Amino acid sequence: MRRLGQLLVKRFRRTMPGPWRLSLIPVLALVTSAFLAGHALAETPQYGGTWMGAIANDPPTLDPAYSVAAVDGMLIALLYDGLIGFDTEGRPIPNLAARWEISEDNRTYTFYLVDNAYFHNGKHFTAEDVKYSFERVLHPDTASPRTWVLDRIEGAKEFMAGQASEVSGIRVIDPYTIQITLAEPFAPFLSMLGMPAAHIVDRNEIEKYADPRTDYAFNPVGTGPFKFVSFNPGDRIVLGAHEDYHAGRPYLDGIVYRVISDQATLIAEFEAGTLHAVGLSAADLPRFRNDPRYRDYIQTQNNLWLYFIGLNATRPPFDDVRVRQAVSWAVDRELLAETVVKDTRIPAKGPIPPGLDGHREDLVGYGYDPEKARQLLAEAGYANGLTFEVHMANSDVNVQLFEPIQQMMAAAGIRMEIVLRDFSAMLADTTRNAIDAFYASWGADYPEAENYLYPLFHSDNFGAGGNRTSFSHPEVDRLIELAQRTADRDERIALYHQIEDLVLEQAPRVFLFYGQTWVVTRPEVRGYQLYRIFNADKMTGIWLVE
Structure with missing residues (x-):
């Protein structure tokens, strides 16, 4: 939701409290993909390898209910899934919802869910997980800063005020069908379901902690293509491939994001081969365009x-x-x-x-x-x-x-x-x-x-x-x-x-x-795409040439 920001090369956008995100502008490593189809046409994707990336600062949380910053939103997209996702152009595409129908009055959305999604702990995903996740964001005890993402659902206001035990507009039809009815038509609703706050969590993983806001924040368990391995604040976060991902195992075995805030350091690390991609500033762009080692690996997208x-x-x-x-x-x-x-x-x-x-x-x-x-x-x-x-x-x-x-x-x-x-x-x-x-x-x-x-x-x-x-x-x-x-x-x-x-x-x-985002990747990178939306990239199509 989005936000207001400064032009700053060294930091990611962060969000202030309130109904819309106020953000710092990332020019460096929040970018998560650049498309190199021309280099991959005749090649068969390979499994294996670890993606080496960079983030400018530590994520404040990895819990969707509290995600307000771009850095944690990008990581949440790797760890969790929403009902919908976004393609490179920002168009809604299926994710945990295989398809959906919208009623003639544009108030009721019926989502038909995939039946082969599993959380990282092995639990089978069902419609009950959607209902729990949405009601958790709206529950007053959660105190989520992102209630506005879902508060247009019928009965949400009463639930938030403690006047109802559940949200009347969220109905589980069967294990793989869920129906959501809005209080009144709201045209952007489908797109809003791709936001981090609408990503799905496992109730058992939340409720095993006395203080989930603190204790679950860096023990995330989702259905996403990558699972949490470790987080060393100020240094790096490590993710591993989810072998049973419903859309197919990612090619990468893992991802390491190092915390690097200085643009000059990022460029030096990239040229040394210790980062696979880096965002280019206006000062960097001319040099890389004229460098025969990298000019064929530069991609751009309006952002x-x-x-x-x-x-x-x-x-x-x-x-x-x-x-x-x-x-x-x-x-x-x-x-x-x-x-x-x-x-x-x-x-x-x-x-x-x-x-x-x-x-x-x-x-x-x-x-x-x-x-x-x-x-x-x-x-x-x-x-x-x-x-x-x-x-x-x-x-x-x-x-x-x-x-x-x-x-x-x-x-x-x-x-x-x-x-x-x-x-x-x-x-x-x-x-x-x-x-x-x-x-x-x-x-x-x-x-x-x-x-x-x-x-x-x-x-x-x-x-x-x-x-x-x-x-x-x-x-x-x-x-x-x-x-x-x-x-x-x-x-x-x-x-x-x-x-x-x-x-x-x-x-x-x-x-x-x-x-306008500009990214350069290492020559061994394949299938790396740029997305207009900060939390759209699942990194499932990226692979590395040995």
Whole structure:
């Protein structure tokens, strides 16, 4: 669900409490695959070998009920399964549910489950495990930060309030059929079931601990393609192949993720052969493209990240829409993409990234027009120019990006002062509506445009919910809520376009870039794919050439 983040090379995105994830941007090793089909066409996959990867920090937990960070979400996808998964493009695909049906009123989902899935402890998976896992997330004693993933199920609110002993909208029909009924239609629901919080646990493994939140956190038992072996905080986490995985044993015998936060160290380890893949920053990309050892092993994918400057719509000077529009006209995104962030970012025209329903390649958005910016400022009473501060995480990468933006804005009569901050402290200030402008980003929790429009622009979500610009527009709220209830894809896309047009007109955020992931793999790697969603890769198709 998704989240807001800083442009930082050394860290993974992490999530703050609240209904939408606030995240740090990974540029390094959270990437889990790059597709090298051209090298694998004539080869037979081999079993064996250990994947050597890197994560930038320790996972806070390996319990789906408490997963809010990208690093643990990625690991949970390897250890557990959900009813659905995602393909490389972010489309829902079967996982523990072999197929499903949706009722005509778009409220009832019937899932027909696989009958050959086993937990790592040997227990057979059934529909009762789904019911338990979902009710566990919703139970008040669990205190999960991810109740919003499932609280639209009929009876969930009553269960969460202690007024019911079970969730009425979750019905086990038989051991391999489960029916879920929503309180009202909610178009993104199926995609939300791919989130870590909706992954399935074994009740016996949870209840054998007096304090599961602490004791189960690093003793995970799921049905996923890999099982937990060991975790040494600050050093590495080790996984082994699940021999009885329902979709077939993975080719790899195991996976080792070492904790490495420094990009230069990651690159050195990769070139030494001790890592099988590494994410490339804008600084790394040209060298690897020109290196004959690696240039054929580089892959890219747009990654559903949105980078922006947030403008507080309730505080002067940005309580005036003309001033907000002026700032949007004062940034040359094309030039920044060409000279600063290069191919690791794509100029953004609006809030919906490429690859999602609702994205428009022909959207005009804001170009660079300093004269128009000056005119709007004059109309708003700033004929002599405007001065404001933009807060951001303390990072050399951020400074390198914003110094050129300063010059662009100066040409429009705007003096923008850069304030480098501790990222958590900056978020706290945006939560209490205490700063005028900030630089951050948002990444998808699930692959739906709604996951951008609702948290970032609906008035329900001021502060930690995602709407840190305090933007409020009744028609935007109404259209977002209507889109959430609209099952017809074409009708929903039309609503997304209306919302996007209104958001662009009101300009509460200066949309800068969409993200682009670049990964290089070692020559011995085969079948390694890039996924748009951070927790989609099961790593079952990867194999290593001896």
